[in-house]
Amino acid sequence: MSDKAIIGIDLGTTNSLVAVFEADGPTLVPNALGEVMTPSAVGYGDDGAVLVGRAARDRLLTHPDLTTARFKRYMGTNHEVKLGKKSFRPEELSALVLRSLRADAEAHLGRKVEEAVISVPAYFNDIQRKATITAAEFAGLKVNRLVNEPTAAALAYGLQDKEAESTFLVVDLGGGTFDVSILEMFSGVMEVRASAGDAFLGGEDFTDALATELGRQLGIQPKDVSREEGARLRALANRLKHQLSEKAEATGEYVIKGEARPVSISREKFDEITDELLKRLRMPIQRAISDASLRADDLHRIITVGGATRMQAVRGLITRLFKRFPEHSIDPDHVVALGAAVQAGLAARHAALDDVVMTDVCPFTLGYEVSVPLGPNQWEPGHFSPLIERNTVVPASRANEISPLEQHQREINLMIYQGESPFVRDNVRIGQLRVPLPADLKADKTVEVRYTYDTSGILEVEATPVATKKTLRLVIEGTPGTMTRAEIDKRLKELAALKIHPRDEQENAAIIARLRAAYENSLGELRQQIGHILAQFEAVLHTHDKRQIQDARAQIEEILSRVEGEDVF
Incomplete structure (x- = not known):
């Protein structure tokens, strides 16, 4: 086994994860909050410090002008996002997420990490791939290899039964991209036969379609509302979309000028308003099968990857196409990161992977x-x-x-x-x-x-x-x-000068963001209590006493769990 520390990273549109390959196989690395999924969100705190992850995501509703997400969709373009008075390129925002993941991995391993395998959508073009490598450089990471997301997923699944011969179809629908790959596994060799996809189709598009429908019910146009109102409408649409994965109908309410307005959506209506998106899923699947010179019956396993594949509309489409249920024995949100860690283990020549060989294909002509x-x-x-x-x-x-x-x-x-x-x-x-x-x-x-x-x-x-x-x-x-090289060097200096919260303060920033969100979502006596708790926690932070801060945070976690656990729908 090599002593070289190479980590695997799933840099996602909605969430990002980091994993390492250890003696027992690939392992997800928790962040400072003890969670393995770090929201791909960046923002500024009230003190001017940069927030990354959940602390930033929780401020999307309350501070939309200082917070951003979904920037992966702009990788490889000149699009810039303005946060306060400063503008950021997608590479820079992605670098802040990568830097946070790198710190988590270093805390887990107890040593410095300078190299990573990073997953990218199979259908990312050359420009988007170079932008990802630039983002890694901004974060102080050398890219050992970019691995296609469906390939990484198949690696994670293929390790379970290295000796079996099988042909996989991997359907990967994440927050912002859609990929399909066909792979063959035989005698420890994983060979990619074909890849196809759509770099501008993901779960966020289903959320947008639902937000438009909710706006129609409410008599408002999402494009005409303020950034804060639009963020609230998308957040509601996202909650209802998740409910529809388990229920036949989802309900909620949206507050307009102090009045709570009820909204509802049935699974049938959701399928209707997303019909065009579902049609776009079919073509890459058909192309991949055709390019591999196979028929649907030749596929032994259909594997779903990415959180958006939890939608019943997506799972139903795949089931109808292949006349069987797809597999999801590994959490679809985790599988790409685990596979990236396997690829990192291969790159580091880990002893447990001596008999595994990986081949890939060029997804574009x-x-x-x-x-x-x-x-x-x-x-x-x-x-x-x-x-x-x-x-x-x-x-x-x-x-x-x-x-x-x-x-x-x-x-x-x-x-x-x-x-x-x-x-x-x-x-x-x-x-x-x-x-x-x-x-x-x-x-x-x-x-x-x-x-x-x-x-x-x-x-x-x-x-x-x-x-x-x-x-x-x-x-x-x-x-x-x-x-250009000059632009990269200039941006590196600017990123290095940003005031970033230390790891032990990320937890505090997240707690403050959750308290403020709970305060804004509450009324009456409960709101006063939360405001009092927030003021007390701010006072404890000023003591700089780590033990006292940790104890206060644990107590607040219990309170917030009860408050946030109340289902108002």
Whole structure:
């Protein structure tokens, strides 16, 4: 077994988790609150300190201008979120979550952690993957490997029976993304056969659809209300969505101008308003099965991953498609992190994993733009020429030769794309490379183009003119969503200067946020009591006496558990 500490991280849209591979297998690491799931939320506290996790999530309703979540959906874009007077990129917000998870892992292991395996949606493109690596760098972590989420889930399941031969279909619906992968397990070898998905479809979209329906019942438009009111409406929609996983009908109430207005939603109505979202789930499933050259009957196991698969509408769709119930013996919220820890164990050459081999595939087709002839001296640009086909086993390296349209050309502008459309306008441009050509009109102006795609989903492009033998490698510049080295260094300094709560104060920040939320949700005598408790706890914090603070926190936990446990619906 290696002494190298490599952790596995599930960086999620809604929640994030960290796990380690130990002698008994993968183990989830609790955070400072003793919970294994850390909400992917970031905000500022009243004292100007940065809050991460539950303390931030609990302030989404009360301080929407100082708190944010769901930023993973913007990874790989130039979108910025304003918290107070400061703006943050998605990489920076993700880095704050990663930094918190790293601290939890270091407390658990008792040593410094500098390396991680991080899970990403299988359908994350090259830009989104690079943004994830940048976020890890901001958090002081080197990415040993990016592992696709369904692959990580299959690793967690595959360890239970390493000798059995089986073909998995993994359906992974998280808060913000949807992935499907087909894997085969035989003699300790886990081989990915095909991947497909939708990087902009997740449980949050079902919440949004329900929030719109509740707004219709209440006579309000979610887009027209204030940020705080919109956050309250989404929170109500989320609660009702969770209720529908267990009940045929969910009910609640929404307060408008001091008046409590009742709302309700049946499971049938929920299925109706989310019908288009459910239809979007079918296509990636069908594509993955087709790409693997299989039929539905060839699949031995159907595994569901991600908290959104708890929805009866989703489970019902999968059951109807495959005429059997999917498996969920491992908690769908935990399985990706556990699988990432298995991959971390493989990377660290853990003794318990000596007989496990993992292969993966490229989820997208990678190619470049070409012009096609329409007639004599007539060419039409904008066509896509594939070089590495989707679902090619990785690492993979493929080469092809290209030539300029005219002999007097002095350069070829190689435009690199990712996608499945025959036209580049419908694919994702991930870079470009200008290749100088010899000036001699008689010289051979053929250029060999080579793409190399590694197991972390990172693409290297090489272009070598036959005449000069001088190889140029891809340097992506000006690509939307990517950051230059200078920008990364500048943001690193800014993040280092942020005032972050120490680990032993995160628990206190979370308790204060819960007390304030309980105060705002209560009335009369109970509200006065909670206000008094909050003032007392603030006074205890000023003593800096850790034992006294711990005792006060334990007492408040009991009180809050009773108050929050009351079901008003």
